[in-house]
Amino acid sequence: MKTYEQINDRIDSGKAVVLTADEIMDYVDRKGLQAAAEEVDVVTTATFGPMCSSGCFLNFGHSKPKIRMSEAWVADVLVYTGLAAVDVYLGATQLRHGDPANMYPPGEFRYGGGHVIEDLVAGKKLQLFALSYGTDCYPLREIRTYFTIRDLNQAIMVNPRNCYQNYNVAINRSDHTIYTYMGKLEPRQKNANYCSAGQLSPLLNDPYYETIGVGTRVWLAGAQGHVYAEGTQHAGGVGRTPDGVPTGGAGTLALTADMKQMRKEFVRGVSFIGYGVSLSLGVGIPIPILNEEVLRRTCVRDRDILAPVVDYGADYPQNTGKVIGHVSYEQLRTGRIQVDGRTVEVGSLSSYYKALEIANLLADEIRRGDFLLAAPIAFLPKDTKMKPLVKREPPR
């Protein structure tokens, strides 16, 4: 049994024993659970993949004379201005002004909110264009100027839904090619795509949210941030394996961190042909080895984690809830799975390579004493379920 304080003391003194979620299983197999739980202080987990529910608040400071900004665009991408003067929210999936979207399908979606966020973090100079209706206190009605992230007072990433605990394997059983946020899917289940770091993924190493909660310090694209709430659509009350590993989406995290401290290689705009734009993000979360049970859960392997195979040709868009079957991440990583007795080629949207890099970077930061753990101030619910949107009659 260890406490957060004891672990932080060891980190502070540069003595902490830190392993990645990729290394811990073999270590525990060698040392035994009890000895390993005493020795190991932290296991680092990580993921890198598209996380559409991401964005950032930007504060521009005031011009002379002042403008309130009631409509604004950064690099021609619309930002939300229904906030106090010169505060805006830039969302990852916002399209660039004039993008034809899927008017001539499949659209290319070469640039949008996610790419603006990437360019901001990369320190590029971007255009701000803002309009306003003019008030006595904010008389200016239009401004066009150029800025970098260094010119902003604040650039705070605030992501309502990141780090899905587990995710669907997308397949297409229809007779035509479809373009989805899970990539291009050939007809008659010719290929499948998945999107999870599996055994490295944060919430798969803490399936009951025993250490990852509100207030947990996280590594968000190189910056130190934290979990500020349960993520949107967080639903811990799903089917689980006997070991407690969810066999579907389940938990999510709402994350925030200072974008000025982020590294550009972990904040990447993405274009999904025929679907839209998004942002791929790198997240690392340390798990404090408080006891044997916490350690045991970090020893989860790809072969123990099952992902649901879902037909994006019909069941997903029609929200039937139907799952074709389950496959393990071990099977997915071979590049081939069996569906209905047929071999299906598999691709990944999440980068295990980058996730591993992040888990190692975070482990190094902790070993150097540069990253301390924060105990949760509130836990995430374990039993909530997803509610559907119901089409109701207007109230009388």
Add this chain to the structure above:
Amino acid sequence: MNDATVTKKLMFYFPKCECDKPIIYHLVKDHHLVVNVFRAKVTPEEEGYLVLDVTGTEKEIQGGIDFVKTFNVIVNYSGKGVIRDEERCTHCGYFTVASFIGALKIENDATRKIAYDESQCIECLACIRVCPFAACTSAF
């Protein structure tokens, strides 16, 4: 120089002035090369590009290249029509749907690092269309 037959992948860049010359014809007829063109954009009065495999003995291939160089054509031995930007690539593994030929593949099972084998690339350009990170681009 031995007489064994080899295949080399080359890219020719044609400046505007050389686009009307029947270069491929001479490679076949005078230099006895088997030519397999993957992709070409050669239009009179515009600059042009040609990515091809040439098969023959080392001597024949060298003769062909020397002949091509008598024009203002630039011969690229590496850096072909499809370029993969190491920095933009996140090694996600989504390419499998595009690169069925195996030019992009997982080089290391433990790290899942992706390697690009240019010599295997047939320039179908499918990766350029689907890569979410725009890591693959075309020279023309």
